[in-house]
Amino acid sequence: MGKQASYTIRGIGSLLWFVFGLSGIINILALTGAFYMMQVYDRALTSGSVPTLLWLSAIAIGLYLFQGLFDIIRSQILVRFAANIDAKIAPLVHKVVIEMPRFGYAPAEAVERGRDVDTVRGFLSGAGPVALFDLPWIPVYLIFVWLLHPVLGMLTLGGAIFLSCLTLAAELLSRRHARDLARTSVHRNVVADNHLRNGDVLYSMGMTERALDRFEQANVRHIDAQTATSDISGTFAGISKVLRMMLQSAILGVGAYLTIKGDMSAGSIIASSIITGKALAPVDQAIAQWKGVMAARRSWSRIKDTLGVLNRPDTRFDLPAPSETLTVENITTVAPTSGTVLLTDVSFQLKAGQALALIGPSGGGKTTLVRSILGIWPALRGAIRVDGADLKQWPTEFFTSNIGYLPQDVSLMDGTIAENISRFDDDANARKIFRAAKTAGIHDLIVRMPSGYQTDIGVAGQVLSAGQRQRVALARALYDDPFLVVLDEPNSNLDAEGEQALGEAILKVRERGGIVILVAHRPSILQYVDMVGVVQGGRLVSFGPKDDVVKTPANVSTPPRYPMPQSMPQPMSIAAE
Incomplete structure (x- = not known):
């Protein structure tokens, strides 16, 4: 270019x-x-x-x-x-x-x-x-x-x-x-x-x-x-x-x-x-x-x-599809507009099949962290590595086929449901669209619409409700089975049925060896993850297995807002764990 x-x-x-x-x-x-x-x-x-x-x-x-x-x-x-x-x-x-x-x-x-x-x-x-x-x-x-x-x-x-x-x-x-x-x-x-x-x-x-x-x-x-x-x-x-x-x-x-x-x-x-x-x-x-x-x-x-x-010189290279790890190495991120430091020295690693829930008070830096992981806000220092390679080394195709992202503010584009799920791919595969919709638990809802997958959702998805938009956006994030799926408050507009579908989608990503990172405000979603990170004041103050982090409130200065339910459903078996 x-x-x-x-x-x-x-x-x-x-x-x-x-x-x-x-x-x-x-x-x-x-x-x-x-x-x-x-x-x-x-x-x-x-x-x-x-x-x-x-x-x-x-x-x-x-x-x-x-x-x-x-x-x-x-x-x-x-x-x-x-x-x-x-x-x-x-x-x-x-x-x-x-x-x-x-x-x-x-x-x-x-x-x-x-x-x-x-x-x-x-x-x-x-x-x-x-x-x-x-x-x-x-x-x-x-x-x-x-x-x-x-x-x-x-x-x-x-x-x-x-x-x-x-x-x-x-x-x-x-x-x-x-x-x-x-x-x-x-x-x-x-x-x-x-x-x-x-x-x-x-x-x-x-x-x-x-x-x-x-x-x-x-x-x-x-x-x-x-x-x-x-x-x-x-x-x-x-x-x-x-x-x-x-x-x-x-x-x-x-x-x-x-x-x-x-x-x-x-x-x-x-x-x-x-x-x-x-x-x-x-x-x-x-x-x-x-x-x-x-x-x-x-x-x-x-x-x-x-x-x-x-x-600017292009340092990207056609690397093999990622399948092993996501590593965050001492990243520091500043706000693009003001230069204010939002994250400081955040480090952790996730392996294939793991799911991480980021919790903590509002304004602590959770959304900034996921945006940094995706390269939306470039880190001032440190590195984001996928299978050991810095994110900057991966070609554009890496983002189109190996990353799925559901932002906090859901935004769909003017077009059909199928086009939005397939990310407007000219060579979209219908089977992949159906699989993503079924994984997101929205296939039945789509086919009940008069035009099905060819339903035109209008500007910013006005034809759909907030919950429907969020589930279509979830299907878009899951399209083509990406290795890394990042979900920022994915259940904010979901009812009980939608949240159940979201949990099953997270488990399916883990089953096939993918990595899930989600920003969680509702404690019920924690039952589908195995790792938890507490982000507070721009720092990752605690990170580790879910049971260890949630049961150890001494790691944070304020009591955790995520009490674990008494009856915890066991997640599906994961070969990668």
Whole structure:
């Protein structure tokens, strides 16, 4: 992926050089009108020859057609170039965007990185690149006007320099406002995203008006920054337009004076006015498009930074499927957003067929520990090893086929039940889907639905109840018999039947030689595990066989909240124990 990103960026140069050359042809052909007027006034009119006029007109029409054809080709190249950039880069950027929230970035900021691709595509397929590609060819027009008369050339050159200074001034004055615009845009999107995700709470607790006030404040700051940026761009565009018209009139006046003095022909007056307008038009267009230029440049810079993450050397290797151990070696984990230490020097080892329940007070670090084990929050120090190999050494396929995860906040994707269980695998095996659903104890419930496994669950699984969503997510975690199954409060929304199915699923994973780690708040789930770890204050204060840990409250500073039931059902026989 990283190499592909670098190749994509480097491959842009050759096409841009081609478009630059094509722009040169177009700008040279743009001299057609000036040459035509000079020949009509100085040759056809003075000679009174109609055939000469017809031939001049035919040649001019042919050149105009070529100019139009090349202009169309340039436009279509830029549109397709923009689409090609989007097609190649958007998936790479999206790959990084998906991972940004786990490194402390707000979801809205991650989405903004994804929109950078749209900004660049919109700019490349618009009028901005045309103005930029025409700018370097201004000397062609200046030379032409200079050949008509040096005075006109100096006047045109002075106007071009002055307008170029306006462009530079627009860049310098709008740079700070552009940064403010980007910052306020992200903040406004963060506020909107928070309100969207908490709509039910806002309505039910009468917080809607307060939420609107917060959004209004963020929106006003964004509008102010946008207005300041637009004011600068609009002001300089207006000044540029007026100066260009004044300069063209000055060229006509000076040209008329030189013609009266006998230093120029009548046709040269018209030609110089036309070419002066052509020479200054790219500067005028660049100033008008400067807001888009800055937005595209800012977005492209962020895209390169985003793709830079993919250029890191890949140390992963195709290792054999795991089957033996999970080892946590002295890991320390910090919060991505604040850098606060959440876990300190946690170590333990699990063998195939074992199940570990993590217990302890809320906020003690249990969820942080399982997220660290899965690599969602990279450990600051220490290592997570599977069969002795660091987690970073395992290929992507390791995560897709050997890890199952049921997060605390269950989230399903828009699609069918079968698609969600199979993790949207294009080559999903129906038998594996059925086996995962049966292991999670939800097969009978699914087949009773009108569309069965093809039931569309809607956005975030709205069609299903909270308990049904949790059981479908459990089936997703169990799909394809992963070696490591991590369950964060898997029974929080389950009834007695669902909890019984969960327990049986844990036992089946253990039977086939898998490892289960679960965060437990209900003591009833402990009957299905053989190992218990007590996490408190960011440390693993106790770890060992279930009976030893639960019956030894002296290991923790507060009494355990997990009294074992008097009658403990014996787990099924496990060959690996």
